Amino acid sequence: MMSEPEICLEARQLQLGHAASRGGEFTLACDELELRIREHEFIVIVGPSGCGKTTFLEAVAGLVPVAGGALELRGAAITGPGPERALVFQQASLFPWRTVLANVLFGPQVQGTLTETTKRNARDLLTMAGLADVADKYPHELSGGMQQRVNLTRALATDPTLLLLDEPFGALDAQTREKLQDELLRIWQADTLSAKKTALFVTHDVNEAVLLADRVLVFSPSPAHVALDIPIGVPRPRDAAWRRSAEFIGYGDQIIDALHSQLTSSPASVRTHDDGVDSAHHRPTTRSNSLNQRTEAIGPVQVDATAP
Amino acid sequence: MLIVLACWQLCVALGLVDVTFSSSPLRIAVAEVELFGSGEIYPALAATGNELLWGLLITFVLGIPIGLVLGRSTILHDMTEPIVNVLYSVPYVMFLPIIIFWFGINNVSRVVIIIWAGILPLVINITAGVRNLAHDYTRVATVFCTPRLKFFYVVALPATLPYILAGIRLAVGRALVGAIVAELFLASEGLGYYVQVQTSNFNMDSAMAGIVVLAAVALLLNWGVRRVERRFTHWSGAQ
Numbered sequence: 001m002m003s004e005p006e007i008c009l010e011a012r013q014l015q016l017g018h019a020a021s022r023g024g025e026f027t028l029a030c031d032e033l034e035l036r037i038r039e040h041e042f043i044v045i046v047g048p049s050g051c052g053k054t055t056f057l058e059a060v061a062g063l064v065p066v067a068g069g070a071l072e073l074r075g076a077a078i079t080g081p082g083p084e085r086a087l088v089f090q091q092a093s094l095f096p097w098r099t100v101l102a103n104v105l106f107g108p109q110v111q112g113t114l115t116e117t118t119k120r121n122a123r124d125l126l127t128m129a130g131l132a133d134v135a136d137k138y139p140h141e142l143s144g145g146m147q148q149r150v151n152l153t154r155a156l157a158t159d160p161t162l163l164l165l166d167e168p169f170g171a172l173d174a175q176t177r178e179k180l181q182d183e184l185l186r187i188w189q190a191d192t193l194s195a196k197k198t199a200l201f202v203t204h205d206v207n208e209a210v211l212l213a214d215r216v217l218v219f220s221p222s223p224a225h226v227a228l229d230i231p232i233g234v235p236r237p238r239d240a241a242w243r244r245s246a247e248f249i250g251y252g253d254q255i256i257d258a259l260h261s262q263l264t265s266s267p268a269s270v271r272t273h274d275d276g277v278d279s280a281h282h283r284p285t286t287r288s289n290s291l292n293q294r295t296e297a298i299g300p301v302q303v304d305a306t307a308p
Numbered sequence: 309m310l311i312v313l314a315c316w317q318l319c320v321a322l323g324l325v326d327v328t329f330s331s332s333p334l335r336i337a338v339a340e341v342e343l344f345g346s347g348e349i350y351p352a353l354a355a356t357g358n359e360l361l362w363g364l365l366i367t368f369v370l371g372i373p374i375g376l377v378l379g380r381s382t383i384l385h386d387m388t389e390p391i392v393n394v395l396y397s398v399p400y401v402m403f404l405p406i407i408i409f410w411f412g413i414n415n416v417s418r419v420v421i422i423i424w425a426g427i428l429p430l431v432i433n434i435t436a437g438v439r440n441l442a443h444d445y446t447r448v449a450t451v452f453c454t455p456r457l458k459f460f461y462v463v464a465l466p467a468t469l470p471y472i473l474a475g476i477r478l479a480v481g482r483a484l485v486g487a488i489v490a491e492l493f494l495a496s497e498g499l500g501y502y503v504q505v506q507t508s509n510f511n512m513d514s515a516m517a518g519i520v521v522l523a524a525v526a527l528l529l530n531w532g533v534r535r536v537e538r539r540f541t542h543w544s545g546a547q
Contacts, residue, residue: 061451087451093444096543097466110454110462138543158452 008074008162008198009037009060015068016052016059017223026067029055031223033069039161042188042199044209046255047219048262053202054090056224057166060200061087073162083111086155088165092147094139100150101126101135107158122157128187129153145176152184156197163188165201169208181211182240189236206259210251211238218258228258331512339513340520349521355497356525359415359487363422367479370423371430372472376464378431379438396428401489408494418490418498425486426479433478437471438464470544473537480529488522499525 014033019026029052037043047053058064059071062081071078073085086107094103104126108118126132129149139147148168155163165184169177188199203209209216210232218228232251234242242248313333319325320332327335343349378385403424411417441464449463465472491500499522506515 063447063450081451081453083453085451089444089448091444093448095445095448095463095466097469097541106448106462107452110449110452110458140543 006039006074007036008039008041009035009200010072010075011035011056011069012072013069014056014059014066014071016055016064017067018055018064028052028067028223030059031225033225035217035226035229037198037200039198040196042201042212042214043217044201044203044213044215045217045219046203046206046209046259047224048221048259049204051219051222052224053219054166056219057087057164057200057202060162061085061164083107083113083158084160085162085164086158086160088152088155088163088168090166090168090170092139092144092151094147094150094154096139099136099138100131100142103139103150104154104157106154111158113158118157121159122153125153125156128190129183143176145172145180148172148180149183152187156187161197163197163199165199167203168201170203170205177208181208185212185237206252206255207243207248209255210248211243216251216255218255218262220262227262228255230254230258327512328510329512331516335513336516336520339517343514343517343521349502349518352497352499352502352518353521353525355495355501356487356491356499359418359422359490359498360483363419363483363487364426364480366419367423367426367430367483368476371427371475371479372434374427375431375434375472375475376438376460376468379435379441379468380460380464385435385439392428392432396432400424400486404489404493413494417494418487421490422483422486425489426483429478429482430472430475433471433475434468437468437475441467470537470541473533473541477530477533477537480533481526484522484526484529 011033014030015028016030016033017026017028033056045053045056055064059066060073060078062078062085066078073082094100095106098106101122104122105114105119108114108122123132123135126135129152131146131149131153134142134146139150142150151168152165155165168184169180172180188196201209201212213232216228216230216232217226218230219225220227230251234247316330317333320327320330331339378388400421404421407417407420407424411420445463445467449459454462487498488500491498492504495501499518503515503518503522506512506518
């Protein structure tokens with residue numbers, strides 16, 4: 001890895017936007033966006049809601065056309081969806097008339113790669129995701145967390161080189177979310193179908209970003225560009241204890257600072273620490289000043305800024 | 309149901325109504341047994357069944373793809389909507405003389421009338437179903453690079469199955485009406501014709517017995533469609 005790593009995804013002066021359905025007015029979601037993602041990297045994009053990070057992800061998936069600049073996957077411009085990319089949707093979006101296994105096999109089926117091997121791989125993936133027992137059940141018989149796991153497994157079943165995740169845990173309760181974050185890391189690291197996949201994960205949850213990422217990209221408010229690029233140089237596996245460490249919180253603060261300084265110029269909203277960690281009020285927390293500014297309401301909880 | 313039958317029988321027994329005009333449940337039952345015993349009803353049943361079978365088969369084979377395509381294509385939908393609406397709103401019985409003029413007084417005419425009666429509610433229902441296709445489904449299909457044609461039978465068809473089956477239920481009902489109307493107007497066989505002839509001959513018992521057979525056929529068809537609905541769309545209610 002020390003030698004020049006290959007570039008998986010590159011954006012140069014990228015412009016993305018939506019044409020309004022009435023009036024035809026064009027609103028920019030991303031402007032002058034520059035980024036390079038190396039193979040096998042786990043990238044997390046954080047940004048205020050409505051900043052255009054989901055639009056960027058959809059552009060990479062091929063759902064949103066490029067309006068200006070260049071967006072290239074391994075040197076080739078992205079013009080539409082492709083089998084080498086798979087998207088894990090914000091909503092599970094499973095087909096209710098298909099069993100879990102049939103849902104996971106949807107990609108191979110429509111891409112014409114349905115063979116005994118892909119079927120066996122799908123079964124292995126289901127086992128890895130802890131879904132082996134429910135393979136023949138229908139989505140409505142599953143809990144939200146389970147459905148989201150199927151959503152993830154479905155994306156992995158096409159064996160993509162680039163895995164795109166659009167706030168996949170946003171709609172889940174705190175406990176389930178934390179559990180699935182761990183599972184995602186485990187599955188991502190244990191993925192035996194091929195070499196470790198490149199992952200592009202979008203979230204507005206700072207803790208989630210620090211926990212998952214090799215590198216966090218902070219997006220500015222709309223129209224988005226990369227405001228900050230922080231490598232998280234912490235070896236994996238990252239355990240639960242690390243989540244409570246000063247190092248972890250330090251990274252979080254850096255990101256929040258960046259979001260904050262961006263926000264002073266724009267009133268867009270940002271949700272920082274999610275309930276997942278905030279609900280743990282009883283824990284002896286160590287938070288630095290930037291966070292205190294954001295959580296003034298909790299005033300009396302005084303904090304030792306000089307964390308261990 | 310039983311109470312109505314009992315009242316009817318009682319009225320006849322008390323002489324309140326004339327049996328010649330109204331028959332009675334017991335006499336119908338007797339006529340029914342005779343009908344099947346003598347085998348008199350079978351040709352009529354076979355004729356009606358044959359028309360219905362062909363009519364419905366063609367209705368489904370044409371109606372389901374037309375509905376799916378009209379639902380997906382905004383241009384085709386907008387182009388055909390006025391025609392579909394006019395054809396659906398005007399009672400199809402109005403077209404009967406024209407259909408007879410076109411196709412003559414034979415089986416073909418009757419099958420055409422059945423299709424005419426049944427296909428419109430089917431197409432309208434399916435079109436509505438496809439247009440309401442969840443955005444999520446189409447996005448998943450797009451991301452996984454589903455080819456256009458595959459999309460129809462892998463996503464659109466199963467996703468709209470509840471609409472299709474509801475449409476089929478409507479179509480079956482209307483097709484049955486179409487079949488009988490056609491027989492009353494232009495036939496020398498079939499259940500409708502049988503009832504008409506028996507009534508003309510003041511043979512109310514047999515006429516009523518024919519209607520009972522028709523009711524049984526209608527209930528059976530309805531039951532069949534419901535079975536299919538429950539078998540294939542168990543997932544739709546439980547979401």
